Amino acid sequence: MPDTDYIQMWFQEIQDRISAFLSVEDGSPCLEDRWDYANGTGGGITRIWENSVLLEKAGVNYSAIQGSSLPPSAATQFQVSEGTPYTATGVSLVIHPHNPFIPTIHMNIRYFEAGERWWFGGGVDLTPYYPVHGEIVQFHRALRALCDEYEEDYVTHKKACDDYFFIRHRNETRGVGGLFFDHLCADLEKHTAFVMALGTAFPDLYRPFIRAHRDRPFTPAQREFQCYRRSRYVEFNLVYDRGTLFGLQSGGRIESILMSMPAVASWRYNWTPEPGSPEAELTEYYLKPRNWLAE
């Protein structure tokens, strides 16, 4: 079996590096909560930036928990009997900046053990409000380079991301995708290296978006559009996201699970953007699975 301590040490290191990155970009320290897992053993460290300079709401969470009974959402998926004892550890983050020109981003890297089985999962995906085409292409290029380096298949993980982060009832993707993978269990050393590389690469993946747009002025209408689109983020996370469901079903720490929620989300009945506007282009062009590297 894999060396769980080593994996946990790496995950904590990644949380530290990403936290340092965000604190530097934001110019503010985080709020840190250390917590125990109420429904088993273990716990985690949640770091939050809220209503600070750059970040409207951002959280980077590390957890390492042991439970006596795998919840149904995970059991079905991995063909492990419901009720098998399990270990779950990982880093999960969601960043909602104030400025609507900076995309929201989510990353998760995780490791599970249940019975005799172990596997890695995770991914990263980007949810822009006012995307810049070249920046999206660059983001995907960086992800492909990372996959190539660790002999992971970019095309497979990119497609899995488009499939997973799809809001069925809206017939649109959550954002412009990225990578999504689960149940990596073929080669311990290779998967460990890949997952840790993704975590380590995070600041370089996201920094360009911050630097390009952090000082760009925006209008109240652009801010409203951002809040409106954030309601789609809420819809995805509460209706479809397996991580969120796993957390709710396993009696996880609610505030750490729902740190992914934006500070403000708004719903307007049957609203549609002006034809030809950047707001219309977002759904018509960007929120569909696309081969970014062919464009």
Add this chain to the structure above:
Amino acid sequence: MPDTDYIQMWFQEIQDRISAFLSVEDGSPCLEDRWDYANGTGGGITRIWENSVLLEKAGVNYSAIQGSSLPPSAATQFQVSEGTPYTATGVSLVIHPHNPFIPTIHMNIRYFEAGERWWFGGGVDLTPYYPVHGEIVQFHRALRALCDEYEEDYVTHKKACDDYFFIRHRNETRGVGGLFFDHLCADLEKHTAFVMALGTAFPDLYRPFIRAHRDRPFTPAQREFQCYRRSRYVEFNLVYDRGTLFGLQSGGRIESILMSMPAVASWRYNWTPEPGSPEAELTEYYLKPRNWLAE
């Protein structure tokens, strides 16, 4: 089998009466959309008030749809085979006023046929932000009187409401309850009369809250608390609400299903109100199942 046309006519009449009530209270006409059911036959009428005088966001929806295949959320529950053709008709409303002293309210009355089976369901429940104790008691007294008149058991339906509108991951009720009933199928005439009486009583149930508080000034902090609490409404509806899941699974008209969403919802990490404040009293006292009629 019951006379479906008669039931649908009554439901439309109830939608009209409630719409007229809201337009009078608000002083504004609604926006009306008539729509066809994309995944079967039938359709509905959705009426919306948005950002008007009294109402920040309110919707009253009537629908009468026929589908060729009952979705899993309803099939499991009623022990009808998944895939049975069905008819569903009903009135559903959610009212989110601007003023945080006026509670949000939800009502639903519905009628289903699937295979050889038919049943009524529905209920009404209140979600206050700054509750006034006597008003909550009065609301429940009116519901008990209504149940008594139609030989329905208030205690059973009140408990079902507390059980149903429970946000498990927050360990709190969505609001102060009301009535909830489903699968009423024993006595067609009696159930029809009860359901129609509930729909007809709605203006009298809700008017007192509007009249008592519509002109009451509120602070920005009270407005913020309302937006914060509205995120719990979102959490309930998207994670637990069977009606919402049924709508999403059956390919319903999304904007009519999600009209229940508030205009604005906000999430703050791990926020807790000042001990002893009205905001603390809301969760500590009101958002627990209580016997309002014994108080």
